[in-house]
Amino acid sequence: MLGSIKQYVFSGVRGHYKDETNRRIVVVNLFAAVGMSITFLLGTRAFIDAEYPLAITLYTASVVFAFSQRIQVRFPSPKARTLSVSLLIFCLMILTLLLLITGGKDNTGPLWIYLVPPVTMFFAGFVRGLITLIAYTIVSAIVLFGFDESTFVASYTYAFKTRLLYSFLTVSFLSAFYEYSRQKSYDTALYLSEQFERQAKHDHLTQLLNRRGAQQCLEREYAGMLRNNRKLSIAIADIDRFKRINDTLGHEQGDEVLRQISNVFSSRLRAQDVLARWGGEEFMFIFTDTDEAGAVKALEYIKDKLNKAPLNINGSDIHVTSSFGVSEVSADVGISCAIRLADQALYYAKDNGRDCVCAASSLDTQSLAKN
Structure with missing residues (x-):
């Protein structure tokens, strides 16, 4: 009853x-x-x-x-x-x-x-x-x-x-x-x-998604990828020699560098793509309906735009570069594994000259193990 x-x-x-x-x-x-x-x-x-x-x-x-x-x-x-x-x-x-x-x-x-x-x-x-x-x-x-x-x-x-x-x-x-x-x-x-x-999901400095928000977005996109058999790729970007920028200009100007770079990154993305501040001077890109090769092409374009557009900090132009590690997510390569592969590809890019885009699939087993 x-x-x-x-x-x-x-x-x-x-x-x-x-x-x-x-x-x-x-x-x-x-x-x-x-x-x-x-x-x-x-x-x-x-x-x-x-x-x-x-x-x-x-x-x-x-x-x-x-x-x-x-x-x-x-x-x-x-x-x-x-x-x-x-x-x-x-x-x-x-x-x-x-x-x-x-x-x-x-x-x-x-x-x-x-x-x-x-x-x-x-x-x-x-x-x-x-x-x-x-x-x-x-x-x-x-x-x-x-x-x-x-x-x-x-x-x-x-x-x-x-x-x-x-x-x-x-x-x-x-x-x-x-x-x-x-x-x-x-x-x-x-x-x-x-x-x-x-506030819980966004970074107060850049107004982008923070790590928590990015994780939730990744889980949502991963579920959609499996359900609709779509492509999904992620990338982690790290600002080159950011510690030197902080030491030279100060932390306040370093924050301004991060804000301006986040604007450069987000202005070059498609509406369906997502940019998040992954932590410190690292950013994460989430490319929906995009395989690894497509993500590499998009990041090469973003990297070139960053190189050709100096940042204006306190009236002075400074040139800032970034390194990128890319990995494709699949049913076999889950979110955690894809993040780890992108991170390893990023460190490989940093160790090999910086200011470049490195795909996880281009690295051999020995290189991944070293990183």
């Missing part, structure tokens, strides 16, 4: 949805269940009391509540969720307006209109909820004051109608204020969470 209830409450919830989306799905499930149950029970009582029009109205509302819940479960999409919520709000509003007109049981029908503001604000959000509530308030005012008393089944005193409308406006205002505050708090929390997540 408890398992079935839990399954119903969390039906439609998905792990990849945002917490706010899943929370709304759960609330829709609960509200639909409560609305369906109450309207069915009240409809049954009205039927027993031979109040057939009221019974039919309540039974219809019960069916609509159930149907709206099934929509978001059977069709998991933003449009379906919007339709589901719209049906719930529309059904609630029509039902309460009918109860306002007919009086319901012993003229207690108008009491149900206080459900409208909080439900509408929660499901529709502040802006759409406010517009919807304004329209509902206008219609309710027309129903209460725009017709002769003889046109209604129920009869209310003027004092009751005015106090009903004033209290409804008060509840609407409080619901709108609460929803506005809740959305602002949620947006702020979401923004801070995204900022913290970005």
Whole structure:
């Protein structure tokens, strides 16, 4: 029994949805269940009391509540969720307006209109909820004051109608204020969470992905490579004689060198390729849909551009070079192995003159063992 209830409450919830989306799905499930149950029970009582029009109205509302819940479960999409919520709000509003007109049981029908503001604000959000509530308030005012008393089944005193409308406006205002505050708090929390997540994955100096972000990107691209049988290559670049630059210009200017070189590297990449700061003066390139030869060609182009474009540091031009080690990732050569091979190729390039691109496949076993 408890398992079935839990399954119903969390039906439609998905792990990849945002917490706010899943929370709304759960609330829709609960509200639909409560609305369906109450309207069915009240409809049954009205039927027993031979109040057939009221019974039919309540039974219809019960069916609509159930149907709206099934929509978001059977069709998991933003449009379906919007339709589901719209049906719930529309059904609630029509039902309460009918109860306002007919009086319901012993003229207690108008009491149900206080459900409208909080439900509408929660499901529709502040802006759409406010517009919807304004329209509902206008219609309710027309129903209460725009017709002769003889046109209604129920009869209310003027004092009751005015106090009903004033209290409804008060509840609407409080619901709108609460929803506005809740959305602002949620947006702020979401923004801070995204900022913290970005800081955790990005290098503060170059604004590139850091080592952690690069690892996550590699895992994602590797999974896509295996799934779609694509090519994937990586490269590690190291700034030549960077310690000399730091010792000569100072660490602050050394940081500026890293920033400018990261701009040179990233400006020469395709949109689908990724550049990350791997650590210190090392950078990692992730080339999607590219074999080792293609990565070597791209890096030769980047190396030549770096050689021909001196960096401007404090008004002075300085020439900086970089060495590159390249390796192709495959089903047989996983991420860790490819990183190790690229690192070995990089050290081979550094030991053999610097300012060059070295592919791991071009090195023999003896060279790799030495490095």
